[in-house]
Amino acid sequence: MQEIFENIYNKSKEEYFNYLRKLLKNNDKKFIITVNPEIIMNSEKNNEIKEMLINKNNSLVPDGISVVKKTKKYNIDIKERITGVDISEFLLKEANKNKNSLYLFGAKKEVISKLIEKIKSNYPNINILGYSDGYVKNKDKVMKEIINKKPDICMIALGVPNQELFINKYIDKVDKGIYIGVGGTFDVLSGCKKRAPHIFIKLNLEWLYRIICEPKRIGRFIKNNIVFMFKK
Ligand code: UDP
Numbered sequence: 677m678q679e680i681f682e683n684i685y686n687k688s689k690e691e692y693f694n695y696l697r698k699l700l701k702n703n704d705k706k707f708i709i710t711v712n713p714e715i716i717m718n719s720e721k722n723n724e725i726k727e728m729l730i731n732k733n734n735s736l737v738p739d740g741i742s743v744v745k746k747t748k749k750y751n752i753d754i755k756e757r758i759t760g761v762d763i764s765e766f767l768l769k770e771a772n773k774n775k776n777s778l779y780l781f782g783a784k785k786e787v788i789s790k791l792i793e794k795i796k797s798n799y800p801n802i803n804i805l806g807y808s809d810g811y812v813k814n815k816d817k818v819m820k821e822i823i824n825k826k827p828d829i830c831m832i833a834l835g836v837p838n839q840e841l842f843i844n845k846y847i848d849k850v851d852k853g854i855y856i857g858v859g860g861t862f863d864v865l866s867g868c869k870k871r872a873p874h875i876f877i878k879l880n881l882e883w884l885y886r887i888i889c890e891p892k893r894i895g896r897f898i899k900n901n902i903v904f905m906f907k908k
Pocket of ligand 1: 782783784809810811833834835836858859860861862863
């Protein structure tokens with residue numbers, strides 16, 4: 677795990693946003709991975725996931741308080757959480773300022789439609805190159821369309837680790853653009869699901885809020901987070 681933790685961004689969220697600004701300005705290509713216990717636990721069984729987490733070309737950010745806490749045991753001082761929702765909101769604002777292009781892939785049909793409407797009205801300067809819900813049969817076809825359209829920003833919400841595996845499969849064919857797997861972010865940004873109230877976020881209890889709202893998450897939580905916390 678040490679190698680993965682050493683590859684996670686350890687400065688502040690503001691500094692990370694500056695880094696993203698530069699990437700966009702320079703038309704750079706970047707695969708961003710928001711690291712939570714689920715993807716780390718998956719990396720123990722799947723070598724492709726492990727490789728992408730230790731790959732220095734990828735940009736890893738600490739999503740999940742247990743990741744921030746656990747790194748301290750390895751003498752790595754990570755400042756704060758940087759979540760998929762934080763990065764997505766920042767990228768939308770930045771894209772609106774700079775008239776960047778965007779492709780969105782993932783979530784249910786009604787969720788992605790609502791989100792596209794919101795983006796059109798709240799961020800009118802963004803050039804939406806295309807979008808697709810995440811339940812299409814042929815996901816590779818969508819990925820190929822994305823590659824052809826060359827968006828400045830591509831957000832993929834298919835759940836961990838599928839979204840990362842899809843990006844990883846195609847990232848070598850990409851020559852510019854920020855590619856990020858954003859998990860449940862479209863559900864939140866579309867307004868279909870509420871993000872935890874600020875007090876939960878501040879107290880690092882966002883995970884608890886998600887379990888209260890969706891008790892069926894408890895199995896996944898135990899399998900990943902609890903096991904991760906007690907892992908040596
Ligand atoms: N999803 C999808 N296609 C699938 C499976 C999941 O588009 O085949 C979407 C799902 O609708 C949700 C997102 O992927 O919007 C994953 O959400 P989840 O809350 O599980 O992600 P987390 O933030 O916990 O990683």
